[in-house]
Amino acid sequence: MNECVQSEHKGRRNMKKALFSYFLQKTGVFGIAAAVAALVWSVSCGGSEQPGLGVDEEPAGAPVVASAPPAPREPVALETPDDDRSDERERMLETIRRYGVTDRQVLDAMERVRRHEFVPDEHRRHAYSDGPLPIGYGQTISQPFIVAEMTRLLALKEDATVLEVGTGSGYQAAVLAEITPHVYTIEIIEPLAESAAKRLKDLGYDTVRVRHGDGFYGWEEAAPFDAIMVTAAAGQIPPPLIEQLKPGGLMVIPVGGPFAVQTLMLVDKDEDGRVTSRDLMSVRFVPLTRDEAAGR
Numbered sequence: 001m002n003e004c005v006q007s008e009h010k011g012r013r014n015m016k017k018a019l020f021s022y023f024l025q026k027t028g029v030f031g032i033a034a035a036v037a038a039l040v041w042s043v044s045c046g047g048s049e050q051p052g053l054g055v056d057e058e059p060a061g062a063p064v065v066a067s068a069p070p071a072p073r074e075p076v077a078l079e080t081p082d083d084d085r086s087d088e089r090e091r092m093l094e095t096i097r098r099y100g101v102t103d104r105q106v107l108d109a110m111e112r113v114r115r116h117e118f119v120p121d122e123h124r125r126h127a128y129s130d131g132p133l134p135i136g137y138g139q140t141i142s143q144p145f146i147v148a149e150m151t152r153l154l155a156l157k158e159d160a161t162v163l164e165v166g167t168g169s170g171y172q173a174a175v176l177a178e179i180t181p182h183v184y185t186i187e188i189i190e191p192l193a194e195s196a197a198k199r200l201k202d203l204g205y206d207t208v209r210v211r212h213g214d215g216f217y218g219w220e221e222a223a224p225f226d227a228i229m230v231t232a233a234a235g236q237i238p239p240p241l242i243e244q245l246k247p248g249g250l251m252v253i254p255v256g257g258p259f260a261v262q263t264l265m266l267v268d269k270d271e272d273g274r275v276t277s278r279d280l281m282s283v284r285f286v287p288l289t290r291d292e293a294a295g296r
Contacts, residue, residue, distance in 0.1 A: 165215030170196035258287035
């Protein structure tokens with residue numbers, strides 16, 4: 001059988017050669033194309049390649065393997081803000097203790113307040129650092145030590161009524177509210193007042209009253225106050241605030257020119273209404289903004 005097959009193949013090759021010679025004689029160089037086609041046909045008849053397949057094609061009946069879609073990329077691990085960050089708060093308290101503030105009531109209050117909730121997103125990772133941070137509109141959240149020291153100086157009782165001038169982001173008001181539920185706070189920059197009011201409510205400080213207005217004039221309807229805290233530097237101690245301070249009450253306020261070193265002062269109104277003040281330390285606060293349009 002092998003000899004028959006070899007003979008058949010030999011005959012076919014001889015026939016192809018004869019055809020090639022015939023086309024070359026009849027058509028000259030133009031018959032070369034036809035001759036080449038004949039040779040290709042000869043190879044395909046006796047060869048190993050499969051006719052009709054292109055480079056990227058697969059033979060009929062071959063299993064179809066679908067291209068696997070690209071493997072999904074692993075999600076980038078985003079920094080998830082810790083809702084507690086108690087370790088950072090403890091380190092913050094250690095720093096405050098090194099400044100000399102050891103009042104248990106104040107430190108406990110600051111331990112309970114999540115400071116990072118009162119800091120803009122872009123500064124949250126620095127919320128517990130030893131310094132002030134910007135909160136927008138040219139205002140800042142005070143250095144933790146300053147918050148602690150000013151709170152300590154007021155010597156608050158649990159039923160004290162407190163006025164804060166300069167709400168900012170609401171952090172100081174929250175610290176005060178951890179000591180007494182009777183906290184009033186005024187902010188002259190309306191967007192800050194609105195956002196602070198919402199933030200305090202969302203965080204559970206429902207008893208804090210927030211007002212948009214000029215803090216220089218205090219909050220007459222809620223007076224008198226056992227304590228007043230001013231968190232912006234005034235050129236002088238505002239007379240309306242002295243009037244609204246209860247006999248036996250205390251006020252802590254930075255006094256001095258804008259964008260300069262000021263003096264933190266403690267104002268004491270005794271039971272007879274006599275007012276004294278003393279300088280405590282050099283500080284630097286943003287200036288107390290006034291509502292010039294009020295005309296008062």
